[in-house]
Amino acid sequence: MIWQRTLSLLLICLLLSAIGLDSGCTEQSRHDVLAEIFDGVPPVGQQSPPPRPYVRHPRRPPPYTPPPPILIKVKPYKAAFQIDWKTLLRKLPKDAVGGIDWVKAIETGVIKPKNSIDPKHPQPNPVLPLDVHLHPAxxxxxxxxxxxxxxxxxxxxxxxxxxxxxxxxxxxxxxxKEIFNGKFCGECHGKVSFDPTTACPRCHRKLAGPS
Ligand code: HEC
Ligand code: HEC
Ligand code: HEC
Known part of the structure; x- marks a missing residue:
């Protein structure tokens, strides 16, 4: 049979070439063949470097963990709502129409206003004991x-x-008229100081009668 002969011939050839390859395969030729196919083949006689560790990076950044809160120690303070304003108000002297008489409040020592809120200017204002008398014609x-x-x-x-x-x-x-309209004494009286419409005798002292 022709195919049987061909097969056996092929087998012999394979066997012979395997023997030939095995005996003819030196370290150098092995290297040459491998270097032809792969990158990074170490030269003959050298060990290949140890494999680099495989680092797997996370696909998204880790979730944000907020830093621990900073606790500030607050000194206990006397808040405005803790002040008993009603009791303080009752201590203040009143004028003839029930308003606060701030002049008497200083005179009697109930209040002692600061000279300045600026601590660099603690000098007292000069108090001038001078009365000016004005005489409407x-x-x-x-x-x-x-x-x-x-x-x-x-x-x-x-x-x-x-x-x-x-x-x-x-x-x-x-x-x-000008005073009632906010001029002269009216720049303060009726705004930040007692109202001229109800306190005639405080400026016109003779209206208060003999004291
Ligand atoms: C709240 C307003 C006010 C303040 C503050 C004030 N004065 Fe007068 N002063 C007057 C008025 C009003 C007159 C009279 C002006 C007029 O009649 O036209 C006057 C008049 C005067 C006179 C003239 C007195 C006279 O008899 O002719 C002198 C001097 C005077 N003031 C000095 C001072 C000094 C110094 C200070 C600060 C320590 C001062 N005044 C603060 C309102 C003020
Ligand atoms: C710049 C502001 C200001 C002006 C202008 C002013 N005053 Fe006064 N006056 C005050 C303040 C503040 C007080 C004290 C607080 C209060 O009594 O409300 C006062 C108090 C007074 C008192 C009370 C004194 C007492 O013993 O009770 C009289 C009187 C007076 N003023 C008269 C006048 C006359 C008159 C004029 C105008 C010639 C005048 N003031 C202009 C701010 C002013
Ligand atoms: C803050 C002080 C003040 C008070 C409060 C005040 N007056 Fe006067 N008044 C004056 C001054 C200042 C004059 C002008 C004085 C001058 O220069 O001749 C005046 C003048 C007058 C005059 C003279 C005429 C005129 O219109 O100028 C009359 C009247 C008068 N006052 C009435 C009153 C009556 C009424 C009240 C109360 C409703 C009153 N005054 C409250 C300060 C005051």
């Missing part, structure tokens, strides 16, 4: 007593001089 009963003392306990000279008032008694021509 033909109305002796309505003589005005302007007390510098009561004002300079709260205010600096420059609050009034010389934008509002000249430093000369009688220099400013004032009328009650």
């Amino acid at each position: 033909g109305l002796p009963l309505f003589e005005v007593t302007y007390p510098h003392k009561a004002h300079t306990e709260w205010l600096a000279c420059t609050n009034c001089h010389t934008r509002i008032f000249q430093m000369k008694a009688g220099a400013d021509k004032m009328t009650m």
Whole structure:
């Protein structure tokens, strides 16, 4: 049979080439063949480097863990709502119409206003004990007593001089109408200080009658 002969011939050839390959395969030729096919084949006689460890990176960053909260120690303080305002209000002296008489509050020592909220300027304001008497023409009963003392306990000279008032008694021509409209004494009285509409005798002392 022809195919049987061919097969046996093929087997012999394979056997012979296997023997030939085995005996002819040196380290060098092995290396050459391998280097032809693969990258990084070490030269003959050298060990291949140990495999690099395989690092598997996470596919998304790890979830955010917030840092522990910083605890600040707060000194206990007297908050405005802890102050008993009603009791304090009852201690303050009142004027004829029930408003607070701030002048008497200083005189009696119930309050002691700071000279300044700026600690670098603790000097007291100079208190000027000077009364200015103003005489509206033909109305002796309505003589005005302007007390510098009561004002300079709260205010600096420059609050009034010389934008509002000249430093000369009688220099400013004032009328009650202008005062009610917020000019002269009305820049403060009726706004931050007692109301001129209800306190005539505090400025016109003769209206209060003999004391
Ligand atoms: C709240 C306002 C006010 C303040 C603050 C004030 N004055 Fe006067 N001063 C007056 C008025 C009002 C007159 C009278 C002006 C007029 O009649 O035209 C006057 C008048 C004067 C006169 C003239 C007195 C006279 O008899 O002619 C002098 C001096 C004076 N002031 C000095 C001062 C000094 C110094 C200070 C600060 C320590 C001061 N004043 C703070 C309102 C003020
Ligand atoms: C904050 C102080 C103050 C008070 C409060 C006040 N006056 Fe006067 N009054 C004055 C001054 C200042 C003048 C002008 C004085 C001058 O320069 O001749 C004046 C003037 C007057 C005059 C003279 C005419 C005129 O209109 O100027 C009359 C009247 C008068 N006042 C009535 C009153 C009556 C009434 C009240 C109360 C409802 C009152 N005053 C409250 C400060 C005051
Ligand atoms: C810059 C602001 C200011 C001006 C202007 C001013 N005053 Fe006063 N006055 C005050 C303050 C503040 C007080 C004290 C607090 C209060 O009584 O409300 C006061 C208090 C007074 C007192 C009370 C004194 C006492 O012994 O009770 C009289 C009187 C007075 N002022 C008159 C006048 C007259 C008159 C004028 C105008 C010629 C005038 N003031 C202008 C701010 C002012």
